Amino acid sequence: MGKAEEYQAKKRNKAARKRLSNTVDFTHGVQAAKRRRKAGRRRICEGMCYSLPTPKDPFNDSYKENLAKKKVKEARRDGDNDLPYGKTATKVGLNQEKKARAEKSKANVKSSSAESNKFEKSGSNTLPKRSEAEMRQAFVTRSGPSNHVLSNGENDAFQRQAIHFAKYKWKPSCENCSKNNNSWTCVGGDAFEVALCALLNADMVKNEEYEVNAAVEQKVPFEKCIGSKWDWLFWEACGTGSNVLVTGRAAIAIFQISSVLAAVAHIGTRRAPQIQFKDPIALFLVQSKEHTLQVRSIFRVFKSLLGLHAVSLHPQTALEHQIEGLRSTEAEVLVATPERLCELLSINAVSLTNISFMVVDGVEEMVSCGLADDLLQVKGRVPDNVQVVLSSGHFPHSMHDICRKLLEGPIRRVMSNISLPQSCACICQNVHFMVSYDKRQQKLKNILRDHMESRENGASPQGPVVLCRRQLLSQVKDMIQEEGYSVDVLSDDNIKTNQSGNLVLEQFRNGQVEVLIATEDCVSQIDLADIGIIVLYEFPASIEFYQQILMRMARNTINGVLYSFCSGATAPLASQLIAVLQECHQPIPSSLRMLADAAQVVEQSKGS
Structure with a gap:
């Protein structure tokens, strides 16, 4: 290589270093190396970059002695010898650094505010004053470089406001992902697509060659x-x-x-x-x-x-x-x-x-x-x-x-x-054995009272929905209205007139109706995904219906509860209900076990 080529190579390298020095990754690396150097924790590859070995110190270990002396001096200056976790001076240095950082941030805030006032008075546009809405827009944007660099004071204040922002949304896609020469690349994609291509190249994500080729040919x-x-x-x-x-x-x-x-x-x-x-x-x-x-x-x-x-x-x-x-x-x-x-x-x-x-x-x-x-x-x-x-x-x-x-x-x-176990995860199944209707009414009143109190605190999902037989609709409705709750009924009569049934469901979704009473035949018309409280005033005639309710309810909440009121008529289904509770890792009431044992004895006596 001649002198002219060497000069050109040095010039290119210098331009590349200058270009890289403006990137965030390079700045982070320089700052991290500086902190390690000051703390005396250099990497092995950095040992020869700052000092040469001497006959007295051939392995460059002198910095360890200086570091120990520095820690002793800091501990003596602070006068704190009762430090937790081994009584090291590391915690003292950590507290000092935090105090210094807080003082520095306060000074930066004052200096930035003074500079902004100065620019406003002079009429300069070098550092325009930004509103909170503009700062938020700059924070959540995903495309294009920002034309304004936040000062230290604005950056600190902005980070304090960041914890109150709304949750961030994104959409998974691979439209910009393409495969060429057995390598996945992404051009113009977001962070998800770039990371997806990296995982595909590392064989961490499933990728079937036949399916990929078929997708390219058939535009799948x-x-x-x-x-x-x-x-x-x-x-x-x-x-x-x-x-x-x-x-x-x-x-x-x-x-x-x-x-x-x-x-x-x-x-x-x-x-x-x-x-x-x-x-x-x-x-x-x-x-x-x-x-x-x-x-x-x-x-x-x-x-x-x-x-x-x-x-x-x-x-x-x-x-x-x-x-x-x-x-x-x-x-x-x-x-x-x-x-x-x-x-x-x-x-x-x-x-x-x-x-x-x-x-x-x-x-x-x-x-x-x-x-x-x-x-x-x-x-x-x-x-x-x-x-x-x-x-x-x-x-x-x-x-x-x-x-x-x-x-x-x-x-x-x-x-x-x-x-079933995965669909009903974190949904409580409360089974109560009650023969008299008075006890059922009292239990339903307690459930409604607890639900309304939790709704006032903002911790309760939508509901409740009470399922019962057609013969008990008016009785249950009158009892709930006596408690002061707004209630409506969804039955076959409402379903036949589509306008009336849709109106009832819409009022219930909007909160105009606090309690909805429905028959088992009309449950299919109700979207139970947002319903967190369902009361089976009488246990259904089949265990399949019970499982369907359990797998449809509380899809969008973790506070789902399914109440079941059982009586002697539930005895033939008691053993199946116990099997469902065991499969879902739910506690089994002793009264339900006794009911299942009694039903088994009756069956054995009939068989004999």
Whole structure:
């Protein structure tokens, strides 16, 4: 290579370095290296970049002695020797840094406000004053670079307002994905499509060659041949911004890949140009160290493509090491076990105020290990409008309380197969054995009273719906009206006149009618997806009808309750009802067992 070519190469390299120095990833890397260098925790590859070995110090270990002396000086200056977790000076330095950062942010706010006033007086357009609506629009936008760079003061104030924003929505698609030379590429796509191509190239997502070629020839959407039907149902549910309840996972690895892709799409939707977040955006709560490493290994596929950085936190690593790692990196994703995350939260080593997407993988296993309190503690530290994805293989009755505290508001259900245990997950089945109608009326009054009180507090779903025989419609209606509730009846007479039946249903959906009474024949006309409270005033004549009600109700809520009033006429179906309760992991009343035993004795006596 001649001098002219060497000069041109140096010139190109210099221009490339200058171009890269303006990117966010390069800035993050330089800042992280600077923090590691100041803390004395250089990487092996950085050891020769700043000092040369000497005969007295051939391995460049002198910085360790200086670091120890620095910690001793800080501890003596602060005069705090009663530090938790090993009495190290790391927590002292953490508190000092937080105080300094708070003072610095206050100074930045004052300086930015003074500069804005100065620009307004001088009539300059260099730094225009932005309204809150404009800041929100710049935050949620997904296309095009921003023409305005937020100052430090505006950025801090904007991050404090970010936790009150609405949930972020996105739509899964692969329209911009294409396969050329056995490699998937994405041109002009969003974060979801870029991440999907990366997973396809890494063979982490199912891809049948025959189906892909057939889709290209027959112009079939790629959704038919990329991934599985469950994957797309899960991604569509996460894209709505609602909380998601995943039941009956086929495999943990499949759920991890799908949830990571949903997190990438969420972060890509929330990201805005020229805005940097110091706190993580997504949180994954898993059971053990192995699961944290598995989830983090999936995120590493996107680190070079999307600049995503994930940090794993588990009890098998020293607490001080994780504290130093959190201080020296700016991670957008936390993958942690609940117990270790609670330890870090107790000493304010990590902040969850910016979390907007949280995945809880394996709730049943965590609760069985005694981590229910840790899960609730973490839920209390994240913003109220965080999107939660909850998954478990089974949902026994003992888990309903904690699941309802983790999943608030409307939900979307994603099931691996349409079965009874998965369809009725987190739906309580209360069976009451009552012979006299007076006790039934009193029990119904108590149910309505509790429901109306919870509705006033905003924690109750739509309902209730009371199902009874045609002969009891007027009696039940009069009793409910005496309690002061507005009630209407849906029967065959209303259904025959379509206008009257539709009017009753519309008034019930709008809340003009508080209680709806219907016969069993008219249940098919009611959309039970939003109905959370259903009362079977008399147990149905077949167990199939009971199962249909159970699988149709409370699709969009986690507070579903099905009340069943049984009598002696239910004895032939008692054993089948017990089998349904056992299959759904529900408690079985002793009165129902006695009724089943009595029915069995009667059958045996008839047979003999």
